[in-house]
Amino acid sequence: MPLKTTFVKFSVQNQEITNQFIRAIEVSKGFKVVSKGENHQPDLLIIELDKDSETHLDKLNFFLDKTEDTHIFIVSEKSDPEILIKALRIGIKEFFPFPLQPKAIQDALTRFKERQAKIEQKKQGIPGKIFSIVGSKGGVGTTTIAVNLATTIASKQKKPSIGLLDMNIIFGEIPIFLDMSPKHHWGDITKNIERLDAFFLSNILSEHPTGIHILSSPRYLDGQPSPTPPIMETLLELMKKKYDYIIIDLGQSMNDTALKILKMSELVNIVAIQSLPCLSNTNRLIKSMIEFGFVERENINIVLNRYFKKGVIPLDSVEKGIGEKVTWVIPNDYSTTMSAINSGKPLHDVSPRSKIVKSFDDYVEKFLPDSRKKEKKGWLF
Ligand SMILES: Nc1ncnc2c1ncn2[C@@H]1O[C@H](COP(=O)(O)OP(=O)(O)O)[C@@H](O)[C@H]1O
Ligand SMILES: [Mg+2]
Known part of the structure; x- marks a missing residue:
């Protein structure tokens, strides 16, 4: 991530001190000195402490309370412990007693940049994770799992930060599962891809009372362009900035766009049930995904839905048939x-x-332990 330029302003009487700082700034990357007449809010203020240091520090305390983004370095002739303690207490980042040491200035500037980089990183947030749900056959419970995975994660978060995306054109059922009537769907995005930004996206998504945000699919083929892999990539990158988790109901689509989504997913849940055609499909799905490099084996979870012990194909035979361990067994509960x-x-x-x-x-709890994360990313709008 490129570092922001740090604007530095001086409030120092002694020109030699200013020059010493300027020399250090010139050899450090990412700083720019703001001249006295320039009206630019500084990120870093370098201030020479007045003789009446107590009053001066009180004033600086008042100033720091009001501004979150400006930091202060102090240079001072006096460096009694009381002054130092007070300076530290009010949040002064660095204190330089006379005579100034060039190395001390240089180190302080480096520390400042490192702190800024960390703050910047926090502001940007950790990108969200994409979990895709793929059905090995129609009717195996893909939508049930996508919807309820999203609502379960939401129930564990203080401020839910979850996007739920339906990729089933015409057959998208997420709004029915959640009793919603979204005004928009992702066809509105493919039609207006050049307008896609955080603000536009927030108008397209619909919020459910659980806090999850739904992006439904078009209910008719009414001429909107298909979501190409590049469109999907742009959309998902944007959603990753906003949400901690993006859950995608892929249904059974395996077109180029679905493959792009699989490639971008941190976790692909393949849903199967205890039936031969389904197990055979699951087997081929896993092989295709891995052999063609769309998904790494460790990013695939096999979900056995509608499981019942007395099923015609027992669990160990299911695993033998697929050639993989089942990660998640969901009991059969039709009612x-x-x-x-x-x-x-x-x-x-x-x-x-x-x-x-x-x-x-x-x-x-077991497979998505960090879904308990309470921190929510800042939204751009
Ligand atoms: N664990 C389960 N036990 C029993 N029935 C289930 C289970 N999961 C889903 N179903 C049923 O399967 C049917 C299809 O579910 P759905 O989620 O629409 O599947 P898909 O999206 O794969 O078509 C629904 O009637 C649903 O009630
Ligand atoms: Mg479905």
Whole structure:
């Protein structure tokens, strides 16, 4: 990340001191001295302490309370412990007693830059993670899992920071699962890709009462351009800046755009059930994803949905059939999943004590431990 220029201003009587700082600044990267007449808010103020140091420090305290982004270095003839302690207490970053040491100035400037870089990094936030859900067949529970994974993570966050994206054109059902009628869908983005920025995106997304933000899919083929891989990349990069997690219901699409999404995903959940065609599909899906380099094996989780112990194909045979271990087993619970869908509510709201809800909770705790992260990124608008 390129570092911001630090604007430095002086309030120093002694020209030799100013010159010493300027010499150090000239050999340090990323600083620019603001001249007296220039009206530019400084990031760093270098101030010579008045003879009445107590009063001067009180004034600086008042100033620092009001400005978050300006930092102060003090140069001072006096350096009694009381003055030093007071200076530290009010948040003075560096204190230089006379005579000035060029190395001390240089080190202080380096420390300042390092601190600034850290603050800048925090402001930018850690990019969000993309979790894709892929069905190995229609009707295996892909949407149920995408929706309830999102709402389960949301239930663990103080301020949910989750985007839920539906990639099923015409067949997108996320709004039904959550009883919503979004005004927009991602077709509005593909139509206006040149307008896509954080503000535009925030108008397209719809917020659910759980705090998750939904980006639904077009319900009709009414001429909007398809989401090409570059469009998807732009959209997801933007969403990663806003959200901690982006959950994507990919359905069964395996076109170029879906492959791009897989490539950008931190985790791909392939959903299977205890049926032969499904296991055979899962097998081929995993092989294709890995062999063609779309996903690394360690980024794939196999989800066995609608599991029941007495199923025709037991769990160990499922694993043998796929050739992989199942990561997440979701119990069969038709009545809870159906009543959740029909009432447009998350499973958690319909039957909080059910085994299926516990299964979602356990998965989030076990495999997505950092989803408890309470910190939310600053939104650009
Ligand atoms: N764990 C489960 N137990 C029982 N039925 C389930 C389970 N998960 C999903 N279903 C049911 O499967 C059907 C299809 O679910 P859905 O999430 O729409 O699948 P997909 O998105 O793969 O088409 C729904 O009727 C849903 O109630
Ligand atoms: Mg679906």
